[in-house]
Structures are given as structure tokens and as C-alpha cells.
Amino acid sequence: MPISESMVQDIVQEVMAKMQIADAPAGKHGIFTDMNEAIEAAKASQKIVRKMSLDQREKIITCIRRKTKENAEILARMGVDETGMGNVGDKILKHHLVADKTPGTEDLSTTAWSGDRGLTLIEMGPFGVIGAITPCTNPSETILCNTMGMLAGGNTVVFNPHPAAIKTSIYAINLLNEASLEAGGPDNIAVTVEKPTLETSNIMMKHKDIPLIAATGGPGVVTAVLSSGKRGIGAGAGNPPAVVDETADVRKAAQDIVNGCTFDNNLPCIAEKEIVAVASITDELMHYLVSENDCYLASKEEQDKLTAVVLAGGKLNRKCVGRDARTLLSMIGVNAPANIRCIVFEGPKEHPLIATELMMPILGVVRAKDFDDAVEQAVWLEHGNRHSAHIHSKNIDNITKYAKAIDTAILVKNAPSYAALGFGGEGYCTFTIASRTGEGLTSASTFTKRRRCVMADSLCIR
Numbered sequence: 001m002p003i004s005e006s007m008v009q010d011i012v013q014e015v016m017a018k019m020q021i022a023d024a025p026a027g028k029h030g031i032f033t034d035m036n037e038a039i040e041a042a043k044a045s046q047k048i049v050r051k052m053s054l055d056q057r058e059k060i061i062t063c064i065r066r067k068t069k070e071n072a073e074i075l076a077r078m079g080v081d082e083t084g085m086g087n088v089g090d091k092i093l094k095h096h097l098v099a100d101k102t103p104g105t106e107d108l109s110t111t112a113w114s115g116d117r118g119l120t121l122i123e124m125g126p127f128g129v130i131g132a133i134t135p136c137t138n139p140s141e142t143i144l145c146n147t148m149g150m151l152a153g154g155n156t157v158v159f160n161p162h163p164a165a166i167k168t169s170i171y172a173i174n175l176l177n178e179a180s181l182e183a184g185g186p187d188n189i190a191v192t193v194e195k196p197t198l199e200t201s202n203i204m205m206k207h208k209d210i211p212l213i214a215a216t217g218g219p220g221v222v223t224a225v226l227s228s229g230k231r232g233i234g235a236g237a238g239n240p241p242a243v244v245d246e247t248a249d250v251r252k253a254a255q256d257i258v259n260g261c262t263f264d265n266n267l268p269c270i271a272e273k274e275i276v277a278v279a280s281i282t283d284e285l286m287h288y289l290v291s292e293n294d295c296y297l298a299s300k301e302e303q304d305k306l307t308a309v310v311l312a313g314g315k316l317n318r319k320c321v322g323r324d325a326r327t328l329l330s331m332i333g334v335n336a337p338a339n340i341r342c343i344v345f346e347g348p349k350e351h352p353l354i355a356t357e358l359m360m361p362i363l364g365v366v367r368a369k370d371f372d373d374a375v376e377q378a379v380w381l382e383h384g385n386r387h388s389a390h391i392h393s394k395n396i397d398n399i400t401k402y403a404k405a406i407d408t409a410i411l412v413k414n415a416p417s418y419a420a421l422g423f424g425g426e427g428y429c430t431f432t433i434a435s436r437t438g439e440g441l442t443s444a445s446t447f448t449k450r451r452r453c454v455m456a457d458s459l460c461i462r
């Protein structure tokens with residue numbers, strides 16, 4: 001058989017990828033000093049992945065699941081130590097959730113039309129090398145989950161992680177490549193640079209070999225990605241309100257909301273950030289929050305002190321993000337009892353601790369005169385992010401009205417917010433919820449291109 005130029009190129013790429021396996025220092029698979037080199041390596045690796053069977057990709061994913069579980073505690077501790085945010089127990093759970101419930105290749109479904117004129121299929125194929133920007137709030141969770149989905153779709157990935165979580169991110173990226181090598185795959189299925197900056201991010205976003213960028217983070221990064229001229233998946237900020245109406249099981253609502261709000265110290269973007277309660281049950285709800293759910297009721301003076309610390313100079317104080325309630329209270333001189341999990345108070349929707357996405361266990365409660373007023377205030381508080389919202393109600397008409405009005409990617413009914421991630425709820429897990437661009441909860445199929453595959457006049461055997 002004659003050897004074509006493209007075959008020679010493929011062989012060279014394969015040899016280059018294998019050389020990188022040999023050269024990579026232990027514990028540093030996929031880690032480069034230069035962004036362009038990182039992209040080249042991911043490109044070489046993608047050429048190999050592209051030729052792998054679905055079964056081979058699935059073997060790597062199975063190995064990633066196992067290693068994620070084995071390393072869940074290390075990654076959880078590393079994340080908390082490095083960023084100062086969240087808590088180890090919940091972060092362990094989050095890694096188990098990623099390992100167990102992130103979809104693999106089974107997510108790639110085929111659509112078919114068969115008839116007199118033949119057979120047409122829609123197949124889901126890879127983009128190639130995907131650029132991904134990840135947050136410091138769920139650093140390794142996002143990297144592991146993104147890579148599993150992207151690899152299932154036949155892609156490799158270049159990360160520009162949050163600099164404040166680079167150690168944890170590097171550990172996760174190394175783990176992904178070790179899993180691939182162990183399962184007979186190539187090195188560099190996921191890569192990054194040792195020192196990610198806005199400059200390395202720009203190199204990645206502008207690179208000719210990156211056709212798709214997935215951004216998980218606040219409004220700044222999503223806007224940057226959507227202005228890049230490339231296709232972008234924008235998983236942006238939220239400020240999820242939890243509405244409680246007069247038909248709710250108020251006692252259970254209080255428990256569910258506090259459980260969701262305090263999970264990993266309120267870091268998940270989907271977590272309850274404030275409550276809007278109809279007036280007829282607000283006092284009852286406050287009673288259950290404080291008497292049965294370890295909430296600290298902050299006085300007006302304490303709210304003012306908290307505002308001064310948490311939103312110092314009108315800007316979110318990073319030193320408060322992802323801290324537990326007792327630490328936050330200690331910052332304003334309050335020595336709270338050991339059981340305290342959450343800080344609550346009643347206030348208007350415009351209260352800065354209510355209107356701002358804080359990512360810490362502070363729950364302002366807004367009183368609404370009736371259900372319509374509750375919906376109006378909740379929609380205002382969500383700020384048009386269309387990200388996540390929650391409701392506690394037994395009235396289907398109320399739930400439907402709220403769902404239509406708030407129009408979010410996630411709406412959890414009568415459960416803690418984390419049910420949306422498949423934790424205590426049905427469905428798969430992701431840590432990239434594409435609220436801005438509408439893909440919703442991302443999975444392998446989100447990271448693929450739809451290709452129409454047509455066979456005219458044949459293969460219909462009906």
C-alpha cells in the first residue's frame with residue numbers, strides 16, 4: 001500500500017505523543033511551561049483519541065472514575081488548603097459524585113431517519129482540542145468532570161485553571177493522564193501550564209487549533225469567551241433564590257434549604273443564596289431555621305458589620321468566600337456556638353447581603369406579600385442569569401408559574417439544591433452549567449459536533 005503524506009504525519013504525531021509519555025516527569029503528566037506547547041501536545045494526543053474505539057475511550061473513563069474516588073480525600077484537602085474555601089467532607093462527596101454520575105460515551109446518541117430514500121443518521125463527532133477555563137470554587141471537580149465528557153466525545157482538552165487553585169488543578173490533570181496511560185491511552189488527554197495567567201488564557205482562546213471554549217466562572221470570563229470569535233460554552237454566575245409558599249412543608253423546606261445552602265460552605269453556583277417566603281409562613285420558617293437547623297439569627301448591627309467585612313468597599317471579599325458560618329461570625333467578633341452552620345436574617349431584596357452572589361452560608365430571608373410578589377422578587381434577585389432557582393410548594397400551578405417566570409437552567413422542587421447534580425435526585429452530574437449559552441447541564445454530547453451521515457436509496461430494510 002502506498003504511504004500518503006497524511007499517513008506519515010499521523011505516524012509522526014503518534015511517535016511525538018509517545019515521546020512525551022517517556023519525557024514527562026513523574027507526577028507532572030500534561031503540565032507545560034508554555035501554552036503553545038501544551039496545545040501542540042493535546043493536539044497530538046487528540047489524533048490518537050480520534051482513532052480509538054468508543055470501548056477504548058470508555059476504558060480510560062472507567063480508570064478516571066476509579067482514580068477520582070481513590071484520590072477524593074487528597075483532592076478535597078488540597079482544594080481546601082490551597083483556596084481556603086469549602087470543607088473537606090463535602091468536597092469528598094463532590095468527587096464521588098463526579099466519579100459515579102458524570103456521563104461517558106453512552107451520552108452520545110444517534111438520531112436516524114429510515115425510509116424509501118435510504119438511511120440518514122446524525123452522528124456526534126469531536127471538535128478536536130477544546131479550551132477550558134475553570135473556577136477556584138470547584139477546581140478539581142470541574143477539571144475531572146469536563147475531561148470525562150470531552151474525552152467521551154473524542155476530544156482532548158487544554159485547561160487554563162484559576163491561578164488560586166493551580167496546585168489542585170495540576171494534581172487533577174496529572175491524575176487524568178495517569179489514568180489514560182494505565183488504560184492504554186495516550187498522555188496529554190488533558191493539559192495545562194504551570195502558571196496560568198490572562199495572557200495564557202488569551203493565547204488559548206486565539207489559537208487556531210482550539211475551535212471550542214468552555215468557560216466556567218463569573219460574568220467576566222464568560223463575556224471574554226463569548227467575545228473571542230470562537231464558539232463558546234458559557235457557564236456563568238448565578239444567585240439562586242429559594243421560594244417558599246404557604247402550601248409547602250415549611251419544616252422540611254427549612255431543613256432542605258439549609259442543607260443545600262451550607263453544602264461545601266455555599267460554593268456551588270447552584271446553591272441557595274437567599275430565601276423569598278410568602279408572609280403567611282415567614283415567621284414559621286424563621287422559627288424552624290433557627291430552632292431546628294443550627295442557624296444564627298443576625299441582628300441589624302451584626303448584619304451591618306457583616307456587610308462591611310464581606311462586601312468591603314462594595315467588592316466581594318475573597319477572604320470570606322467559601323468560609324463556614326462560625327468563621328464569618330468570628331470576623332465580626334461573634335463567638336458562635338459550635339453547632340452553628342448558617343447565618344440568617346430578614347431583610348428587603350435590595351439588602352447587599354441578599355442581592356449579591358456571596359458564595360458563603362449567609363441566607364437573607366425576603367418577605368413577600370403573596371405568591372405573585374414572591375415570584376417577582378425572586379426573578380429580580382436572580383438578575384437574569386437564568387442559572388438556578390428552587391421552590392418549596394405543593395401547588396403545581398404555583399410551581400409552573402415560577403418555572404416560566406424565572407426561566408433557569410435548573411429548578412429544584414422540594415429538595416436541597418444539590419439534588420440538581422444527581423445527589424439525592426435523579427439525573428447525571430456536572431460542574432459546568434451552561435446558563436448563559438443555553439446548553440444547560442453539560443455532558444459528553446455538549447462537546448460534540450452533529451454530523452449528518454446520508455446513504456441514499458440503500459440500507460433501509462423495512
Ligand code: NAD
Binds near residue numbers: 135161219269357433
Ligand atoms: P472567576 O470568574 O473569578 O474565575 C473563573 C475562571 O475565569 C478562572 O480561571 C479565572 O482565571 C478566569 N477569568 C476570570 N476573568 C477572566 C477574563 N476576563 N478572561 C479570561 N479568564 C478569566 O470565578 P471563581 O471565583 O473562580 O468562581 C466563582 C464564580 O463562578 C461564581 O460567579 C459562580 O457562580 C461561577 N460558577 C459557575 C458555574 C456554572 O456551572 N455555571 C460553576 C462554578 C462556578
